[in-house]
Amino acid sequence: MEKRKAYNIRFHFDPRTKLILLILFSVVVMIDVTDGPAYVVRAIMTYIPVILVCLEGKPHIGARFTVLFIFATWLTEVAQDNIGGVAGMLILFLCFMITQFAPTMIMVWYCISTTKISEFMAAMNRMHLPQGLTISIAVMMRFFPTLSEEYRAIRDAMRMRGIALGRGRVTKMIEYRLVPLLFSCINIGDELSAAAVTRGLGAPVKRTNVCEIGFHGMDYVVVVVTLALAILYIYLSGANGLV
Amino acid sequence: MIEIKNVNFRYAGLDQAGLNNFNLSVADGECVLLCGASGCGKTTVTRLINGLIPHFFKGELSGEVYVNNLEIKQQELYNLAGIVGSVFQNPRSQFFSVDTDGEIVFGPENIGLEKGEILSRKEQVVRELNLKGLLERSLFDLSGGEKQKIACASVAALLPNIIILDEPSSNLDWAAIRDLRVSMQLWKSQGKTIIISEHRLWYLKDVIDRAVYMEKGCIIKQWTKDEFFALTENELKAYELRPVLLEERYIQQFSNDSIPADTGPISRDIQPVLDDSSEVLELSNFYFTYTPPKYLFIKKKITPEDEEICDLRIPSLKIHQGNIVGVIGNNGSGKSTFLRCLCGLEKTCIGTLKVSGKIYRGRQLTKVCYMVMQDVNHQLFTNSVLSEVLLSMEHPDENEAEKILMSLDLDEYKEKHPMALSGGQKQRVAIASAIAAKAQILLFDEPTSGLDYRHMCEVADLLKKLAVDGKTIFVSTHDPELIALCCDRVIRITDGHVTEVI
Numbered sequence A: 001m002e003k004r005k006a007y008n009i010r011f012h013f014d015p016r017t018k019l020i021l022l023i024l025f026s027v028v029v030m031i032d033v034t035d036g037p038a039y040v041v042r043a044i045m046t047y048i049p050v051i052l053v054c055l056e057g058k059p060h061i062g063a064r065f066t067v068l069f070i071f072a073t074w075l076t077e078v079a080q081d082n083i084g085g086v087a088g089m090l091i092l093f094l095c096f097m098i099t100q101f102a103p104t105m106i107m108v109w110y111c112i113s114t115t116k117i118s119e120f121m122a123a124m125n126r127m128h129l130p131q132g133l134t135i136s137i138a139v140m141m142r143f144f145p146t147l148s149e150e151y152r153a154i155r156d157a158m159r160m161r162g163i164a165l166g167r168g169r170v171t172k173m174i175e176y177r178l179v180p181l182l183f184s185c186i187n188i189g190d191e192l193s194a195a196a197v198t199r200g201l202g203a204p205v206k207r208t209n210v211c212e213i214g215f216h217g218m219d220y221v222v223v224v225v226t227l228a229l230a231i232l233y234i235y236l237s238g239a240n241g242l243v
Numbered sequence B: 001m002i003e004i005k006n007v008n009f010r011y012a013g014l015d016q017a018g019l020n021n022f023n024l025s026v027a028d029g030e031c032v033l034l035c036g037a038s039g040c041g042k043t044t045v046t047r048l049i050n051g052l053i054p055h056f057f058k059g060e061l062s063g064e065v066y067v068n069n070l071e072i073k074q075q076e077l078y079n080l081a082g083i084v085g086s087v088f089q090n091p092r093s094q095f096f097s098v099d100t101d102g103e104i105v106f107g108p109e110n111i112g113l114e115k116g117e118i119l120s121r122k123e124q125v126v127r128e129l130n131l132k133g134l135l136e137r138s139l140f141d142l143s144g145g146e147k148q149k150i151a152c153a154s155v156a157a158l159l160p161n162i163i164i165l166d167e168p169s170s171n172l173d174w175a176a177i178r179d180l181r182v183s184m185q186l187w188k189s190q191g192k193t194i195i196i197s198e199h200r201l202w203y204l205k206d207v208i209d210r211a212v213y214m215e216k217g218c219i220i221k222q223w224t225k226d227e228f229f230a231l232t233e234n235e236l237k238a239y240e241l242r243p244v245l246l247e248e249r250y251i252q253q254f255s256n257d258s259i260p261a262d263t264g265p266i267s268r269d270i271q272p273v274l275d276d277s278s279e280v281l282e283l284s285n286f287y288f289t290y291t292p293p294k295y296l297f298i299k300k301k302i303t304p305e306d307e308e309i310c311d312l313r314i315p316s317l318k319i320h321q322g323n324i325v326g327v328i329g330n331n332g333s334g335k336s337t338f339l340r341c342l343c344g345l346e347k348t349c350i351g352t353l354k355v356s357g358k359i360y361r362g363r364q365l366t367k368v369c370y371m372v373m374q375d376v377n378h379q380l381f382t383n384s385v386l387s388e389v390l391l392s393m394e395h396p397d398e399n400e401a402e403k404i405l406m407s408l409d410l411d412e413y414k415e416k417h418p419m420a421l422s423g424g425q426k427q428r429v430a431i432a433s434a435i436a437a438k439a440q441i442l443l444f445d446e447p448t449s450g451l452d453y454r455h456m457c458e459v460a461d462l463l464k465k466l467a468v469d470g471k472t473i474f475v476s477t478h479d480p481e482l483i484a485l486c487c488d489r490v491i492r493i494t495d496g497h498v499t500e501v502i
Helices: A002-010 A015-030 A037-055 A059-082 A085-114 A117-126 A131-161 A170-198 A217-239 B042-050 B100-104 B106-110 B115-128 B144-156 B174-189 B225-229 B233-238 B248-254 B304-309 B335-342 B362-368 B385-392 B398-407 B423-436 B453-468 B480-486
Strands: B002-011 B019-026 B031-035 B059-067 B084-087 B162-166 B193-197 B210-215 B218-224 B280-288 B312-320 B324-328 B352-355 B358-361 B369-372 B441-445 B472-476 B489-494 B497-501
Touching (some): A015 A217, A037 A085, A037 A217, A059 A085, A117 A131, A131 A170, A170 B084, B002 B042, B042 B059, B042 B162, B084 B144, B100 B106, B100 B115, B100 B144, B106 B115, B106 B144, B174 B193, B218 B225, B280 B335, B312 B489, B312 B497, B324 B480, B335 B369, B335 B441, B335 B472, B369 B423, B423 B453, B453 B472
Parallel strands (some): B084 B162, B324 B489
Antiparallel strands (some): B352 B358
16 A cells, blocks of 8 residues: 555656646547557557556556557458458457557546546646636536446436337437436536535635645656657658658 | 525526525524425525525525625625535535545635635644545545535535535435534534524434424424424424434434444344245345456456455345335445345346246346336436336336326326426336336335435335235335334345344
């Protein structure tokens, strides 16, 4: 436990660092390379979010991803040469999802799950973004877990009734999920805003934030490394004539 | 000092209870209970004081409301934040942060206090309400009681003189209600004014100074503390109030104290005594864990040998068919897990259920068992009550459906949208669809939380009626009154075991 805590302190990144990483990864995902030196750079970059997640005490995600990544890379090679037609396309597409998109998704998951709302709001304040925008995004972050809680309850209720598949009709399947979800979200949203305004949200003063945020050594290291890799990657893929 | 003078209020566009020529004055440091049936206007009164009326809920308002000599109408809500603090009914929907620390400082941050001041207030509140163990946790991982504690802390951090609580115990278990009482006693000793609207009355015995009884938006009667707690059972029944004093045996049934941790191992896996008179329902090997050991991609299938790691561990349980079984235990003890496993929602639960010679397991359980959830809004899907019932039938038959609706007094609403009904009616629609699905075993997850006495009695009568029709019923509850009204058997679940049968 002690040891894990130490890790957390060492890699407690500033929310702005995470934002920069996210942007860099989104750029890299746009450029698609399947071989050559650029691919090596990309593979290295792929492992940045994986390592971060492992350090958060989730090594099993890293292990699973590694197995999938190696398998998908191998399968891409095989499928390109041997499997044609629709099946080949489908396999290539799935492999592509794993090798190209999964790292970014892991990154997104990492950023969201390790950032507290108050930290995020503090970071937005430092960047001098308008308070209305900050609060709106904060409410969204607060709402996602609620949405998934509500959705799970509704899915359970549907399973109990044996209508999880909408009795074979796609429109019903969606309707049965959305209608109760909308109703409960409206209710929760109302109660939530009532609670928030009685606690002074919306006062015309500058909101304080007690959260300690700031750039430290590791923030610089991870940003510089990722930035260097991203530039190298863009340069190499450009040299391959793929941009 | 709170002064409400000649207030009339109607909600705009909402079919909620308003107020008729309402007058109330509360002295500083007084603790006043608002009681009365659902829809009597209790909540409306609390909203007048914290300013949600007229600033958040719109409607026709006449009359005057003064809090600390400020007229509420003239104030902005954020000015009231440091004066009136509000704790609401639903612990799930009153926190704004996702972590406990952020929630406690949320209010002070909003009104722009200095950082040092905020941190010292936080420290003070954490010490006073004894919250050390809850810091740095995700609010989504807390139990309802713990969430309510954080809500209290978040309100207290604004140092309001007046604290409003609107049915704060509705979703809490026995232990959490006691904690709530401790918080209220602390506030009282600090000289704060407290207004509480509540159906559960027993826990307020040493807290309140005055009780106000309301009907249809008017005050009908007021009692001092001593008069109120001296009311006899019949007088309370006449006012349709829940008991103010609970008998000793209920307290023993429900409190933690009846099973002191240090008197050696608790007895486990007790079997109810059965006679041979009626058919028996047999549960066996109900083992389940939320965190099964994982291999790289697959989860290990658990067996009874994995008891150590299980969240639910009931090797065998026999119940008479047609009984009403109360399921009690603190939050987190495995009550809900038990119900979820029994109705087939947890696929990895390895338990089997034997009903009239047939054995059901896993998914098949959804065919015989049906759970009426605590929040029934989650299980109503269609746009009319009738189609809701038809949806559950394997072969939709309108005559049959109408018969079911008739038996539950729902026939006059059959064309209405389920979401337009009251809470109790929605619950009955859910029951109607369970009957239509030919479920033999009905599970109720806290069906009476937040209900007033009359509605609780209605639920109890309904359960008895279903039992007479041959349904077996499991009902998890924190209401000793409900158990007294209708249960044939009570099983207590502690740490996933059945530890007591009454």
